[in-house]
Amino acid sequence: MTTDVTIIGAGLGGLTLARVLHLHGIPATVYEAEPSPTARSQGGLLDIHDYNGQLAIQAADLIDEFGAIVLDGRQAMRILDTDGTVLFDKSDDGTGGRPEVQRGELRQILLDSLPPGTVRWGRKVTRTRVLGEGRHEVVFADGRSVVTGLLVGADGAWSRVRPLLTAAEPAYTGRSVVETYLYDAATRHPATAKAVGAGSMMVSARSREIFVHRERDDTLHAYAGLSVPQDWFAAVDFSDPAAAAARIAAEFAGWAPELTALITATDTAPALRPLHALPAGTRWDRVPGVTLLGDAAHLAAPNGEGANLAMLDGAELGRALAARPGDTEAALAAYEQAMFERALEFAETPGSDPGESTVHDLVAAFTRHEQP
Numbered sequence: 001m002t003t004d005v006t007i008i009g010a011g012l013g014g015l016t017l018a019r020v021l022h023l024h025g026i027p028a029t030v031y032e033a034e035p036s037p038t039a040r041s042q043g044g045l046l047d048i049h050d051y052n053g054q055l056a057i058q059a060a061d062l063i064d065e066f067g068a069i070v071l072d073g074r075q076a077m078r079i080l081d082t083d084g085t086v087l088f089d090k091s092d093d094g095t096g097g098r099p100e101v102q103r104g105e106l107r108q109i110l111l112d113s114l115p116p117g118t119v120r121w122g123r124k125v126t127r128t129r130v131l132g133e134g135r136h137e138v139v140f141a142d143g144r145s146v147v148t149g150l151l152v153g154a155d156g157a158w159s160r161v162r163p164l165l166t167a168a169e170p171a172y173t174g175r176s177v178v179e180t181y182l183y184d185a186a187t188r189h190p191a192t193a194k195a196v197g198a199g200s201m202m203v204s205a206r207s208r209e210i211f212v213h214r215e216r217d218d219t220l221h222a223y224a225g226l227s228v229p230q231d232w233f234a235a236v237d238f239s240d241p242a243a244a245a246a247r248i249a250a251e252f253a254g255w256a257p258e259l260t261a262l263i264t265a266t267d268t269a270p271a272l273r274p275l276h277a278l279p280a281g282t283r284w285d286r287v288p289g290v291t292l293l294g295d296a297a298h299l300a301a302p303n304g305e306g307a308n309l310a311m312l313d314g315a316e317l318g319r320a321l322a323a324r325p326g327d328t329e330a331a332l333a334a335y336e337q338a339m340f341e342r343a344l345e346f347a348e349t350p351g352s353d354p355g356e357s358t359v360h361d362l363v364a365a366f367t368r369h370e371q372p
Helices: 013-025 053-059 063-068 101-114 190-196 230-235 240-248 257-262 307-324 328-346 359-370
Strands: 001-008 027-029 044-049 077-080 086-090 100-102 125-132 135-140 145-153 171-182 199-204 207-214 219-226 271-277 290-292
Touching: 001 013, 001 135, 013 027, 013 053, 013 101, 053 063, 053 190, 053 307, 063 100, 063 101, 077 190, 100 101, 145 171, 171 230, 171 240, 171 257, 190 199, 190 207, 190 219, 190 257, 207 257, 219 257, 230 271, 240 257, 290 328, 307 328
Parallel strands: 001 027, 001 145, 077 199, 145 290
Antiparallel strands: 044 100, 077 086, 125 135, 135 145, 171 219, 171 271, 199 207, 207 219
16 A cells, blocks of 8 residues: 555644645545544643644644633643742733643544544554655554655654664653542642642652643642652552552652642552653754654653644644645755754753752742743
8 A cells, every 4th residue: 555645643743744734735644553532541731832832723724623622721820839838829811822721632623624534543553664765664563554655753752763764762861750630629639729729830849849730620630750760660569559659659758738649649540651852952864755753753851842842843844845745855854954953942951850940940930931
């Protein structure tokens, strides 16, 4: 089977690319390892920025659909000390440039905007190989394969397409987060809900942090961060959720109980998320017929930009291809040059790890951001 544009990965970046190509009359097929759009949770809230993510939404002609899923009031931000004292509190006055949406809902409006059959589910890539003259073969776990004249790796941190372009691999950042959820928070955990406030809340001490989003339906979605070696977690029995929550909470001893409740009172099993990143400034020489976007190209430690950059990558790649219908290689070269520079600009710099900051460092940073 041969296709013109083959996109590996039905995340936000790959779907944005498919949508922009569709608007310009360029057919594409997206292959996704997950068996269906609802196979797993799509994560929590995303703040979509007016300087990158929203530009991608505009390029995809989905601004009205996007506006319909924005959660009012969620741009509010609080920073607390470890004893629960509020040190910084900014309400959502509706003028901010970072409206919050649920990742799954954003993905769904992209899926709904594509022609039926654009996404092929349950297609896990096992290998890719060069055929020459800009053509590549993609082989799937079910034994099927496709040959394509343009292959785009939008397949995330552990991309199967990336080795066609570079030997760079993600490395552990030295930090992991443990993900938890508290449901019906205002009713069942009023002190914690009050501490979090209307939107997001952060607390940080040396090598420890808690970050929380208030999601739809009064759900608190929390990440407890620890700057420890990855093998430290080998002693934590995540098969016993209560024991794991207690062990992680012990690392936050002395913190206010309404904060540690975000770990100990979780309604879901604590989920370990080690954080990896590609070397900052990762780039490659132009290889005919293949490119990358999003985390496949520039995976970084979480800094609030990942989803936004992936979507903008997809939009910019789609527009570059549409603008040069007779010269795919020129389009890819122009796209990659801009993408490399954009990714480096937003790469997390040394010392910007929240786990290395005190809560007062965070307050100072947010206060500077709020000044004209």
